[in-house]
Amino acid sequence: MGDELVFVEKKVFPDGEIYVRVPSKPSGVAIVVSSTHPPQERRLLELLLTVEALSSYAQGSVIAVVPYLAYARQDKRFLEGEPISIKVVLKALEAAGASGLLAVDVHQPRVLSEWLSIPSKNVLPFEDIAGYLYGKVKNAVVLAPDMGALERARRVAELIGADFDYLVKERDRVTGEVRVQPKSLEVNGRDVVIVDDIISTGKTIALAAKSALAQGASSVTAVCTHAVMVQGALDLLYYSGVREVVATDTVPSPVSKISVAPSVVRGLRELLEDMI
Structure with a gap:
């Protein structure tokens, strides 16, 4: 099968929880394109759920293409007791099953190599x-x-x-x-x-x-x-x-x-x- 563009099915349950489904099985490398602009939390969760679905469904690698990577500005503990938010986002993507990550103009590109063990690319436009x-x-x-x-x-x-x-x-x-x-x-x-x-x-x-x-x-x-x-x-x-x-x-x-x-x-x- 050649290249195929598929739109992920999405809906929200009455209690507010998100549902996604990939309607067809990729035959090779699966590339998920999803920007995580506001509302960031919802878009991040949709991306994570889609990556997880593909990781057990696709026959090849799963690459996340995230043009705007949310929470990238919180890249260190500026004050005691703060989380490194971008670390959480990146670790979650990897844990969900992403084989690679491409982002555009990340605030501090070093975070990709610092917190990911999968291949990554920061595109500068x-x-x-x-x-x-x-x-x-x-x-x-x-x-x-x-x-x-x-x-x-x-x-x-x-x-x-x-x-x-x-x-x-x-x-x-x-x-x-x-x-x-x-x-x-x-x-x-x-x-x-x-x-x-x-x-x-x-x-x-x-x-x-x-x-x-x-x-x-x-x-x-x-x-x-x-x-x-x-x-x-x-x-x-x-x-x-x-x-x-x-x-x-x-x-x-x-x-x-x-x-x-x-x-x-x-x-x-x-x-x-x-x-x-």
């Missing part, structure tokens, strides 16, 4: 993002929200032929006003592109946009991989002067315009090669 931006910005500077995310800004900047820098917060000692501005580059007269992995509340980018425009930036574009966008985030960004907010389609939203399919396909091929 820089080419997809750069393809969307190319030709839309002029004399651009690509900014990371902090030094830790500078590599993301560098990769996108190199692909579109732009400069790159990262943002730092500064507080005026007299007025107490907080400003977010590039560490070293000038933005006057330039198109600014702020690139991040996740936009949730949008507060940091909104503050950065106001500061950049106050410093003479021609425009500000906010780009992210995962548009989680809590209520009011998008309005906040536009109100702060951001010209365009754009994201990949790992999470459905009004601004999810960039397909990660090309990067996911390439990553999946590499993962399958690693598993042979």
Whole structure:
């Protein structure tokens, strides 16, 4: 049998419990594609149940493709008594029977090798993002929200032929006003592109946009991989002067315009090669 696309049957029982069923038996490698955006708990459980069903049903490996991997930001114990949430998620996927995992732009990629013993792949959609931006910005500077995310800004900047820098917060000692501005580059007269992995509340980018425009930036574009966008985030960004907010389609939203399919396909091929 050749490649086959199958939609998993899902329903919710009157007591709220979830039911899933794979309607046909895969003849080879089974690939489950499921993003775990809000409501995260329900989507995670659906994914785990589907992986478990396939692990005892499929004739080959079961690979989970999770474009947005929930709970990835809780990757260590920030305070005593906290769980490492992403560890729980990854261990649960492995325990359910996943033979491999592909995710897109995980907050801290090290968690995959740290907590999984199965093959894994973290896909970075820089080419997809750069393809969307190319030709839309002029004399651009690509900014990371902090030094830790500078590599993301560098990769996108190199692909579109732009400069790159990262943002730092500064507080005026007299007025107490907080400003977010590039560490070293000038933005006057330039198109600014702020690139991040996740936009949730949008507060940091909104503050950065106001500061950049106050410093003479021609425009500000906010780009992210995962548009989680809590209520009011998008309005906040536009109100702060951001010209365009754009994201990949790992999470459905009004601004999810960039397909990660090309990067996911390439990553999946590499993962399958690693598993042979």
